[in-house]
Structures are given as C-alpha cells and as structure tokens.
Amino acid sequence: MAKRRSEGGEVTRFAPSPTGYLHIGHAFSALTAFHARGKGGTFHLRIEDIDPGRCKDEFTDAILEDLAWLGLDWETPVRKQSKHFKDYEDALKKLNLKGLIYPCFCTRSEIKAEIENSVHAPHGPDGPVYPGICKKLSDEKREDRIDGGAAHVKRLDMQGAAAIAGPLAWRDAGQGMVKAKPDRFGDVVLARKDVPTSYHLAVTVDDHLQGITKVNRGSDLVPSTDVHRLLQGLLGYTSPTYDHHRLIKDATGRRLAKRDQDMTIRALRKSGYTPEEVINMSGFSG
Known part of the structure; x- marks a missing residue:
C-alpha cells in the first residue's frame, strides 16, 4: 500500500x-x-x-x-x-461473503418497463432507482441462469449494506462532516460479466490501495461520495477528505x-x- x-x-x-x-x-x-x-x-x-x-x-x-x-x-x-482487475474481484468477494452481492439478469428495457408500470418509482442522483426485480429470485433460480450462461451484472444489496455499515459520514474540506445517504442510489451495479468492477468499486479500492488522503474532483461527483463512503465502511477502509471543486x-x-x-x-x-x-x-x- x-x-x-x-x-x-x-x-x-x-x-x-x-x-x-x-x-x-x-x-x-x-x-x-x-x-x-x-x-x-x-x-x-x-x-x-x-x-x-x-x-x-x-x-x-x-x-x-x-x-x-x-x-x-x-x-x-x-x-x-x-x-488490476484482481484487486476489484477480491473486494467484491469480501462483499459477497457478507451476503451483499446478487446477480441481476434484467435488460435495460425490462427495467424501464418495470419502472413505468410502478406506482412508486423513486429517482436517485443517477436517475430511476433499480426496482429490485432480480433481488427476489431464489438462489436456485440464480444458479440455473448463471449456469445457462445468462448475461448479468452484480448489484449491491443497498438495504443490507446500510444495515451492516450503520450511519456514515464523510469529511468535506470546506463543510466538515457530511452525512452519507447512499440509499438514494438503490442497488448499484458493482461488476459486469465482461468487466469485474464498476466506477464506484474501482475508485474506492484504488484510493485505499494508493493511500489517498485527499480526493480533489469535480462537484458533479458529490453524490457519488455517499456510495464510496459506504463501500469504505463495508471493506474496512479509511475514508479520505474530499474537496469537490467547481466545474x-x-x-x-x-x-x-x-x-x-x-x-x-x-x-x-x-x-x-x-x-x-x-x-x-x-x-x-x-
């Protein structure tokens, strides 16, 4: 490190x-x-x-x-x-051992249709929140579809993750401590079949492995910091200070x-x- x-x-x-x-x-x-x-x-x-x-x-x-x-x-x-895909795979395994990762086989059109037919369709910082279709599948059905070669992504069980991590906050260089609200994002994608990671997971792991103490980045990434703080908490990482500058x-x-x-x-x-x-x-x- x-x-x-x-x-x-x-x-x-x-x-x-x-x-x-x-x-x-x-x-x-x-x-x-x-x-x-x-x-x-x-x-x-x-x-x-x-x-x-x-x-x-x-x-x-x-x-x-x-x-x-x-x-x-x-x-x-x-x-x-x-x-460094292995670094991200190792982090994903740790989250999976906590029971926080599940496969999602939904296509974009299926997710869109489910949201359009839903009476309650919450929106997060990145748009409509995933409605949790595949979260309801049994382990047997998940294994059958994976064994059959079905394309899928791996999502974080946000509700379970928040319960394990508890209340979290991150330090802003100008505002002090900011309460993290990662649940706004819903069950975010952490890996895909062809790429064993996502932006959220990779940046969190990299900042940890490189010993980053201060993250300077654009203000458009302020909401994403909530997800990164959650992953830090789940993986036992120290959280850096964040300084989000103007665009x-x-x-x-x-x-x-x-x-x-x-x-x-x-x-x-x-x-x-x-x-x-x-x-x-x-x-x-x-």
Whole structure:
C-alpha cells in the first residue's frame, strides 16, 4: 500500500479516463490535485480504463504527454485500472461473503418497463432507482441462469449494506462532516460479466490501495461520495477528505466535455498556446 500523509503533506490523485483528449477543465482538476499535495506530499496519476469499448491507448499516451507539458509530475508506475482487475474481484468477494452481492439478469428495457408500470418509482442522483426485480429470485433460480450462461451484472444489496455499515459520514474540506445517504442510489451495479468492477468499486479500492488522503474532483461527483463512503465502511477502509471543486464551463455556461475539441489541451498546444496561457485559461490560480 502507498504511504499515507507524511511531513504534513497529502497523498492526492488525478484519475482521468482515456476516452478522449483532456480539455482545460481537466487541466484545472489535475492542477488542483497536484498542488493540494502540499510540502512533503505525493501526487498520483491514475488511468481509469475499465471500459474496453471506449478507452484507447492513444488517449492514455496523450494524457501523460499533456500533463507533463503543463509541468506536472507524478509517482510511477502509473496505476491503470485494467491491469488490476484482481484487486476489484477480491473486494467484491469480501462483499459477497457478507451476503451483499446478487446477480441481476434484467435488460435495460425490462427495467424501464418495470419502472413505468410502478406506482412508486423513486429517482436517485443517477436517475430511476433499480426496482429490485432480480433481488427476489431464489438462489436456485440464480444458479440455473448463471449456469445457462445468462448475461448479468452484480448489484449491491443497498438495504443490507446500510444495515451492516450503520450511519456514515464523510469529511468535506470546506463543510466538515457530511452525512452519507447512499440509499438514494438503490442497488448499484458493482461488476459486469465482461468487466469485474464498476466506477464506484474501482475508485474506492484504488484510493485505499494508493493511500489517498485527499480526493480533489469535480462537484458533479458529490453524490457519488455517499456510495464510496459506504463501500469504505463495508471493506474496512479509511475514508479520505474530499474537496469537490467547481466545474469549468464555456461561454454559454455549458459544462466542458471531451467532444469540445477546440478546448482540448492538445488543440490549444497545436494552436501555439503556452502552458502558462492554458493554465490561466483554466482559471487555476494556485
């Protein structure tokens, strides 16, 4: 496990997905995490590449090149999630031993139909909450379908997880302790048949294994922190401090995305901008 806080510094990280070129919003986020480490601290670069259909090596290479161009350096080797599936499988096994994981065979259309026909269909931060169709299946039926090769995902029994973990809170750098409400998400997916993990599980395991003490990330991920805090509690992990920064938007007030090619670091570099100019464009002031 990576070292934790030393000499007053923090262990921070920047964890982009290689699904496109980084834009100035990513520059702001990376710079924020890099400088948050403080004197004597450590900065990690992590590549979140669990989606084989969207992640490409060319974008991974570009991430490293663009960040180095901005003047950032990080601990090596860089952790690539696709190389550490066993770590996530081990965590999933621990949750399964607690009786908190069950297979879900529902298609998206089946889930949508069930929600539309339901009188009470709660919505969470990510949209409609899974209605628990497969949660009612017997162990025998589950085994039969799995043995038959039925496609499925693995979900967390949120009610059971909350009962085991009890009341939880996470520390916000600006607001202090925040009560975690993971039940709003319902039974979240923690693994798929082709990928033995999910964003929620992988990021929680990675932060633990890398000894992250301070997580700097966009404010759009505030709700997800509740799920991560729950997983930390169930797996016996220490919870880091969280600092959610503002999102960078364009002139119309729309959040920047990787499809905004003219605002990527790569495009700005080719247009002749200097690292200092790109940093200023991102709004980062140190």
